Amino acid sequence: MKPTVLIQAGIVIIYGSSLDAAPHSHHAMQVIWPQKNSNCKFNGNEISELIIIDSKIEHQLQMSKGWVFLIEPKSDLGQELFRKLGGKSFKTFSSATISTIGPPTQEESLAKFLIPLFKALKLTSQSLLNNKSTVKDKRIQQILTELDLCLHGKCIKPSNWRASEVAGQLALSESRFLHLFSEELGIAWRPYLLWRRMICAIQAIINNTSATEAAHLAGFSDSSHLSRTFRNTFGMTIRQALTLFKKS
Known part of the structure; x- marks a missing residue:
């Protein structure tokens, strides 16, 4: 299975398999979206729902198949996700579990394919298409x-x-x-x-x-x-x- 990877200003999106990462932390906020019926462990605990992780929070991930989003904290989408966390270092969203979350076909745009995710989180697809920096200076x-x-x-x-x-x-x-x-x-x-x-x-x-x-x-x-x-x-x-x- 060839992974789907998109890199643009403020966001890195990866759909892949057999992901096994040791404990680490980084600047980006992270969204993990396991594919239905895949094996996924976050910090050693099995999960099946979407999870948002704040910037600079150490975490460990093993996932057999699914999506990983790395998002610039000081961006439109990053700020929306930060508000979703409500002060927590990470938070799961069972309502965002969707059955068909494999990679899009060549005929589908990535933005269109991810609309159910954004709807589940009450975000707009525009945040993905045009994830502008919130830096003012x-x-x-x-x-x-x-x-x-x-x-x-x-x-x-x-x-x-x-x-x-x-x-x-x-x-x-x-x-x-x-x-x-x-x-x-x-x-x-x-x-x-x-x-x-x-x-x-x-x-x-x-x-x-x-x-x-x-x-x-x-x-x-x-x-x-x-x-x-x-x-x-x-x-x-x-x-x-x-x-x-x-x-x-």
């Missing part, structure tokens, strides 16, 4: 827009994104930039950039590059460095990711 939004170029094949090497260089580009002192970025995103610049580099690596894997090439594109010294960081971020090695994203 135009200078920080400018940087995020430039980082999004990596999603469309125009990867900007992380070495060009030192805090001092970015601050100079925005006519800010380095300390002011770092404070402003953390204030707007709720995460410091360096760990956020590392998160974006991980997304860059996933995109490279999907584009059929080797682990070594993915490491180079995402600004890591070698594939071992990428794999260690990937495991800390996603709970799996880059080799596991290659198997997951390229399964046929």
Whole structure:
């Protein structure tokens, strides 16, 4: 079964099988949507319903088949999901359990296919189609827009994104930039950039590059460095990711 993967600004959507992640945490909010009758364990407990996990919450997941959504917290959809959590670190939604949640056919658009999920959560499909950032400061939004170029094949090497260089580009002192970025995103610049580099690596894997090439594109010294960081971020090695994203 070939996985369905969609990466766009503010969201990563994966439909796959045999997902086995060690305990990990990351910047993104996460939605797990198991396929009906699949085996799924969240933090060691069996689940059959959709679950939303807040940003930076450590969790462990094993799932035989289903969907995983990684969502930027400071986005329209991220903010909607945050409100759904009601102050909890994670929350299950049995009403969102739908029988036909396999991958869409080529004739179906992903957005249309996921409408039942959004209806069950009382969200709108527009949140998926146009998941805009909620960052208000135009200078920080400018940087995020430039980082999004990596999603469309125009990867900007992380070495060009030192805090001092970015601050100079925005006519800010380095300390002011770092404070402003953390204030707007709720995460410091360096760990956020590392998160974006991980997304860059996933995109490279999907584009059929080797682990070594993915490491180079995402600004890591070698594939071992990428794999260690990937495991800390996603709970799996880059080799596991290659198997997951390229399964046929």
